[in-house]
Amino acid sequence: MNLLEYQAKQIFQEWGIPVLPSQCIENPSQIKQLQIPYPVVLKSQVRASGREPLGGIKFVGNTIDAIAAANAIFHQPILGEFPQVILAESQYNPTQEFFLAVVLDYELGMPVLFGSRQSGNDLQLVQEQLQKVVVEQQFSSFYARRLAIKMGLSGSLIESVAQIVEKMYRIFIQNDLDLIEINPLGIDQAGVPMALDGKIIVNDQALDRHPELAELAKQNTPVADWRDGWGRWQIFNPTGTVAVIANNLGLVATGLDLLHFNKIKAAGYLVFADDQLPGKTKQELLTALEQINQLTELEAVLLCIVGNPALAEQVAATLTEYLKIHQSICSSGDRTERPTATRAVRRATDRPTSNAMPRFVAYLSEVSGRPGSRWLSAGNLTEAIHQIHAPHSNQ
């Protein structure tokens, strides 16, 4: 979960990392109440990096310019995201700018400190000067000094930059972060550091034990994108014809390979955790089936539950119930039409006996098919794939 710059800077300030005087603006008229003396920088609060060339950062010298600039920023989406907030901040003239970050390296299973004398969003430039220190044992300040010295800093800069890195590390550990980044860290003529931009990504698995961060995240609107409304589905091909539901990612991967070998285009997948409560499974499955049914090209849903009899039972029962409800809606004739008519037309011609529902094929390792249920039961995954396009007999 990403925090926005102004939220990251609030946290920086709480931990004593220097930030510039700033103020949040929620609409252009609030510019008149600005307490910070001009000139100021107006910064669009969106999650993407590299906002300046996309019109997300503007320098202004007076109120009239500021209102116009704020108007423009509020109406300028950046990578699909409109800002809800603009951060108005004092201008600053650094003589040097550095890049600093602490990230969790999953491969090493250890936190890593990054520093570069080259800041900015040009990955290659930053990387040319990039230095790295792995925090192998319990953290102590020397790790931060080691990074500062690797970066080629000398004199009082070693200590002042190392102190910032140490604070970043403490924030990182305290809040269960995946990443904390200051880019750039400005240094003025007196050698005083200033966090000019900041990013924080909180680990989603740990979010529940940091209610204050969860609260911050809630204030941010989600980025609008075509996946909206898909819930937990991972859709990678909206025009695919088969969607996969399984109780494990490994099963999904195998199922997708088998579809590919059989020249069937997969649309996406959804995984049910093995250990969740039965009531939750039922509700989630019903929702998931409704969601996936919106895909216009969808012909079949492949369900694969292996090694979990309780979940398999639940899925079988829910599927049967779902199809029964849909059957009665269809036969009573008041079924709501799908978003596109082409699908209904195509189905009406291709499969005159079907009622425009996709076919449901299930491999449930401990549960066999039930007479009268409207889904197909398969004895293994390969058989299930073959049933996707098998002639209609028992549907």
Add this chain to the structure above:
Amino acid sequence: MLNLKSTMKVLVYGTGTIATSLIEKMQAYGTHVAALVDVGRGGQTLAGGVRVFDLVSQATSHVSDLEVALICNEPYRVLDAALEVIDAGINQLIITTGGIPPLDTVRLLRRAKASGTKILGPGSMGLVVPGKLLLGFQATQFYQPGAIAIVSCSAPLGYLVAESLCQAGLGISIAIDIGQDAILGSGYQPWIEWLSQDADTQAIVLVDHALSTNPELGHICFSPLEKPVFAYVAGHTIPTPKLSEVNLTVAAQFNQSDRSRKNTTKAKITALKKNKINVAESLEQIPELIKNARLKLQP
């Protein structure tokens, strides 16, 4: 790795229906569950003579020779439970709970390394020695005893592999689920090197898939192995996910691009082949490859 015996005494750390079902499942397979640590329930005795304690140190002082602990409590309490188990002197740990905050795992692994503790998991369904020992939640009906070891990061995918091997007349010597979390106590490498010394195992099948978060396989490098190793990496037809544009902070790019490059199925298969491991294209091909290697295995 773990020192396994069919008679070994097991401690379970957990509560509620999850702990109960874990205990019952293991007991049904003949595993000796000797103690349960469930805070607030100390003093009780459960079916099968399982004694309940409030602290691990109480369990170890009242029950001799507890050799392995299984932790199945909720994710935010796993670190503390594991530290308690290590502190009480049990040095073999299986963590079935998944979704542990990664920095907790980092802390745990640091402690485990310092104390010489072996950890399977987090997010592992455990291991099974067919016909002899079950440690964890593995669905045992998929396994017939035999001489092929399975090491997977996905127990259900391991079941499908076991099923295809058993149907081909090849039994299983041991099946290990290394776990689903992104940071693990023990990955493929230590288990496969350990299995190559295991007297009951004649061949090893490594099972991985494209959607796993574990980046280990992309750069795996074994010291020469004494037994044939086969691998199946499911999901090689899945399109590589593009990095989320919004997440692209500079530091995330260093980290992620590096990770996703090594974590593609292609990179994994290349690394496996470099280690002279036979890679199967499909589930059905695994028993074929093993049989073609002209192994003289027991029926």
